[in-house]
Amino acid sequence: MYEQLDRWLEQHSEELIEDLKTLVAFDSVAVPTEGEHPYGDAVAACLDATLALAAKAGMRTRNFGYHAGTIDLTDGEPALGILGHLDVVPAPADGWDTPPFTLTVKHGNAYGRGAIDDKGPTLAVLYAMRAIKELGLPLKHNVRLIAGCCEEIGGADMVYYQQQQAFPPMLFTPDGNFPVINIEKGRLPSYFSAKLPPISDKAGIVSVNAGSVINAVPAEATAVLRGYEPAAVDALTRDAALDGIRWVLTEGKDLTLTAIGAAAHGSTPDKGCNALTALLSVLAKLEGDHEPLRALSRLFPHGDHSGVAAGIACRDEVSGPLTASLDICRLSADGSLEAAMDCRFPVSETADGLAATLRLNAEAEGLACRSDGVEPHYVDSDSHFVQTLLRVYEQQTGLSGECLAIGGGTYVHDTENGVAFGPEFPGEEYHMHAPNEFIPLETLRRCASIYAHAILALCND
Ligand SMILES: [Zn+2]
CATH class of the missing domain: 3.40.630.10 (Zn peptidases)
Structure with a gap:
């Protein structure tokens, strides 16, 4: 024809x-x-x-x-x-x-x-x-x-x-x-915040820096550490043995620990290797008074791309699984912590329902949480x-x-x-x-x- x-x-x-x-x-x-x-x-x-x-x-x-x-x-x-x-x-x-x-x-x-x-x-x-x-x-x-x-x-x-x-x-x-x-x-960009106690002069996590936009899996994440033994930090990165992550530890007045992974679009986190969640998994094991970072790592363990630990995992036949990716994190010297997650959810769910669940689970971990929703x-x-x-x-x-x-x-x-x-x-x-x-x-x-x-x-x- x-x-x-x-x-x-x-x-x-x-x-x-x-x-x-x-x-x-x-x-x-x-x-x-x-x-x-x-x-x-x-x-x-x-x-x-x-x-x-x-x-x-x-x-x-x-x-x-x-x-x-x-x-x-x-x-x-x-x-x-x-x-x-x-x-x-x-x-x-x-x-x-x-x-x-x-x-x-x-x-x-x-x-x-x-x-x-x-x-x-x-x-x-x-x-x-x-x-x-x-x-x-x-x-x-x-x-x-x-x-x-x-x-x-x-x-x-x-x-x-x-x-x-x-x-x-x-x-x-x-x-x-x-x-x-x-x-x-649907989309559920979500933002977490907490306040850490100011670090003492001797030991603590001075800063964390990862990601620039919420819809990109960060390829690099850096923490500045004070008062830790380089060998001990190095051992923790080895113990973590995370596939696809390369670690760089630089000694100076403070230690700088950088995780290098692979970027991906925030809607397909499994195609990348999230440097931020890798870094958090190591920071969580460091001694010190930084519970909110441990909480973030518990909610977003490295390799969890579908919100299982955050309690929002779900899927349906037509749209596949929810995806969740912690893509931004900033811990400043004054102890303020901000983090952001990209989340895409199946058509069978609503933004409000998931946002409520996520907020409850984050608050139970001591993190404030707010979400913006776009329905599917x-x-x-x-x-x-x-x-x-x-x-x-x-x-x-x-x-x-x-x-x-x-x-x-x-x-x-x-x-x-x-x-x-x-x-x-x-x-x-x-x-x-x-x-x-x-x-x-x-x-x-x-x-x-x-x-x-x-x-x-x-x-x-
Ligand atoms: Zn276009």
């Missing part, structure tokens, strides 16, 4: 790359700004350029105060919304082999900031719409591309948009993974909408289509009915948010084709 679609996309592949070059050239990091351009001039210019491409192709466009723009394929209320974004994460030139804002094609890949996240996929949708329009393929219901301007800094663009317009009854974002992400776990996101995998997306994916790729549950949140987390549908294919790595971000030209072509077939399937029912 629709063989002419792929021919059209093939004939316009060079043009698509040229347009992507135009969009990638904008250093469109969203920066909250007073005035006409709420996220800065660069994102606004990128939105203008995108809407101009659609207008040139004869499509109806609308600018929602530079929070977002829309592109409609036909008249009438849209049955399907597709939600992409034009802002990007910063790209300091360090570490890039090509200039980040000059799209560079080599070895069949297009390199540049925003290539995969999310300018390339957003353009793939626009080209899918153009193909349908220019070939005159029948469409019963309208489809609307919504191009947002601040996904990377928290999505206030969609709050604004929804004050003006409701989302269409079917909604997907090309800003996640294939086949379909229909489950995004879930769209029925048996719905006609999701089943249609999976079928189109299977037909167009020959790969098996099944729903995915993730610990992270996508652009549609706070929507009623949205799912993520591409652009990342299983097992591929595109350096998203990192230097040398790229989209394979084959992925760009496949995305345009899959999105065109998805629009035709969903808007003709």
Whole structure:
């Protein structure tokens, strides 16, 4: 069916790359700004350029105060919304082999900031719409591309948009993974605090320092120790015998003990090796008046990625286990202790319920605890909408289509009915948010084709 679609996309592949070059050239990091351009001039210019491409192709466009723009394929209320974004994460030139804002094609890949996240996929949708329009393929219901301007800094663009317009009854974002992400776990970032007695001049733990952001497993954790025998500390690190942890002990006026592990995203703590929990397990065994550090180590023993010791472990079949990762810890010289945990929980739980349990268990250990909760996101995998997306994916790729549950949140987390549908294919790595971000030209072509077939399937029912 629709063989002419792929021919059209093939004939316009060079043009698509040229347009992507135009969009990638904008250093469109969203920066909250007073005035006409709420996220800065660069994102606004990128939105203008995108809407101009659609207008040139004869499509109806609308600018929602530079929070977002829309592109409609036909008249009438849209049955399907597709939600992409034009802002990007910063790209300091360090570490890039090509200039980040000059799209560079080599070895069949297009390199540049925003290539995969999310300018390339957003353009793939626009080209899918153009193909349908220019070939005159029948469409019963309208489809609307919504191009947002601040996904990377928290999505206030969609709050604004929804004050003006409701989302269409079917909604997907090309800003996640294939086949379909229909489950995004809830989040329960939690913060612990306690006060330690000031250390005496002779002995004690002077400071602890680990982690900088709550959603990253710390690769390094350091403690400054006063009055301990180096040999004794060294022996404790040996006794601990923690796989994947390297210890560095430096002698000076005080001892400095550093644990070196491996970083990972906070939603997948089992992929890293948490230097902080390793360090705490050794500090817990040191003599001295630092009970709150021992308490933290009891709640988050090294290797416990699922909140077992903290009393919040749970799982369900559709979303898998809760994950918990203690990612930040600061003990200052005045004895104040602050720590933070990233936690992602299954759809069968609620933020309030888990927060209450965690607080009780932390307080029983003498730690104050507060949590911020974001409820999980879930769209029925048996719905006609999701089943249609999976079928189109299977037909167009020959790969098996099944729903995915993730610990992270996508652009549609706070929507009623949205799912993520591409652009990342299983097992591929595109350096998203990192230097040398790229989209394979084959992925760009496949995305345009899959999105065109998805629009035709969903808007003709
Ligand atoms: Zn994105």
